[in-house]
Amino acid sequence: MATLTQEFTKGLWKEIPPFRLVLGICAALAVTKSMLDGFGMGVALIFVLVCSNVIISMLRNVIPKKVRLACYIVVIATFVVIVELITQAYVYSLYEALGIFIPLIVVNCIILGRAEAFASKKPVLRSLLDGLGIGVGYMLALVVLGGFREVLGRGTLLAGSQYVVHLFGPAFKPFAFMVEAPGAFICLGLMLGIMNILGD
Amino acid sequence: MEFVILIITAILIKNILLAEYLGNCPFIGTSKKMSTAIGMGMAVIFTVALASVFTWAIQKYALNPLDLGYLQTIVFILVIAALVQLVEFFLKKSVPPLYKALGIFLPLITTNCAVLGIAVLNIRRDYNFLEMLVFSIAASAGFSLALILMTGIRERYETTHIPRALQGTAISLITAGLMAMAFLGFAGVDTALNALK
Numbered sequence: 001m002a003t004l005t006q007e008f009t010k011g012l013w014k015e016i017p018p019f020r021l022v023l024g025i026c027a028a029l030a031v032t033k034s035m036l037d038g039f040g041m042g043v044a045l046i047f048v049l050v051c052s053n054v055i056i057s058m059l060r061n062v063i064p065k066k067v068r069l070a071c072y073i074v075v076i077a078t079f080v081v082i083v084e085l086i087t088q089a090y091v092y093s094l095y096e097a098l099g100i101f102i103p104l105i106v107v108n109c110i111i112l113g114r115a116e117a118f119a120s121k122k123p124v125l126r127s128l129l130d131g132l133g134i135g136v137g138y139m140l141a142l143v144v145l146g147g148f149r150e151v152l153g154r155g156t157l158l159a160g161s162q163y164v165v166h167l168f169g170p171a172f173k174p175f176a177f178m179v180e181a182p183g184a185f186i187c188l189g190l191m192l193g194i195m196n197i198l199g200d
Numbered sequence: 201m202e203f204v205i206l207i208i209t210a211i212l213i214k215n216i217l218l219a220e221y222l223g224n225c226p227f228i229g230t231s232k233k234m235s236t237a238i239g240m241g242m243a244v245i246f247t248v249a250l251a252s253v254f255t256w257a258i259q260k261y262a263l264n265p266l267d268l269g270y271l272q273t274i275v276f277i278l279v280i281a282a283l284v285q286l287v288e289f290f291l292k293k294s295v296p297p298l299y300k301a302l303g304i305f306l307p308l309i310t311t312n313c314a315v316l317g318i319a320v321l322n323i324r325r326d327y328n329f330l331e332m333l334v335f336s337i338a339a340s341a342g343f344s345l346a347l348i349l350m351t352g353i354r355e356r357y358e359t360t361h362i363p364r365a366l367q368g369t370a371i372s373l374i375t376a377g378l379m380a381m382a383f384l385g386f387a388g389v390d391t392a393l394n395a396l397k
Contacts, residue, residue: 022228022369023225024225025224025225025228025373026221026222026223026224026225026313029221029224030220030221069281069310070278070281073277073278073281073310074274074278077273077274077277077278078274080273081270081271081273081274084270084273085270100317100320100321100324103272103273103276103316103320104222104313104316104317104320106273106277106316107277107310107311107312107313107315107316108313109225109311112311177381180380180384181218181219181221181377181380181384182377182378182380182381182384183377184221184377185218185373185374185376185377185380186373186374186377186378188373189366189369189370189371189372189373189374189376189377190370190374192366192369192370192373193363193365193366193370194365196364196365196366196370197365
């Protein structure tokens, strides 16, 4: 049996989504137009994943097997609505930037995947650490992907915050392709390739 | 004419997979064999059309009048999950050949974000009933088109040499990127059609 630290750290490298566990690709492609959006999505996902993992783990002996997926979805959807309302009230710019992808956290396969594969079988503390690890791993991946696309696509880092850095001076012509859909697919594909090389 | 523009926009210009980033997990997962891809495509068109009608009606006639808009996410996902289950039972009992063709894809569709995505987009874009129906069918047809094109390309990869690090998902994503680039060529068709009006 893995130690508690291992439950946390496996999400950071060994099973880091969306590279090792190829789940949650849609959100990873859509919200990484800038580093800050990627970070925001990552935080939202960590919250939903940790809370749903804990609740599902607590209820794992109560939920009937036949209707378990419906129960998981209700738990997950509840936390997604909480995130939706909080971002709408306090971080409206992020709510606008993430748009439809906040409600779509419900169908992010990472969360349902962890509920089914982990939280429904393991005790609460382990499920919490597992959710935290996988969530932080996903957030790191989104930040790296968002940072890469933002640097090439706009020539800035942390655009949208007060710490925005312009990297290449005023003469820079941004490589706009990178913040469009094709750039998203190709960047993620190449990053997967790099991860495969590093992992070997 | 407006509907022509809506259909062309949904299928080609703003393709749900390649420009709106919805439904990528089944796009990567079920694009290895042509028969699977066609089955998945048909199942998605059918479910999306049905789910959109139901969720649109619930939003207009239950959530909006009762001021319960914040329950949208929970209600929609439950409606979709229940609907998929019902469709599965119905097909199993009454149209067995169709069930045989689509059956294994139906459970997967609940977590296909294109279904929930299109249902939410219908509401956010404030479509009326007819626009909603046309958009849902066109967008899911666009999903099937991209899925089938992708499968055609991936079947050819079986016999080509691909660097080891890029095999599997990585090369599929890069292919999707190149397809998205090709689809960018349709940008502006809608303005041209608008000018024709």
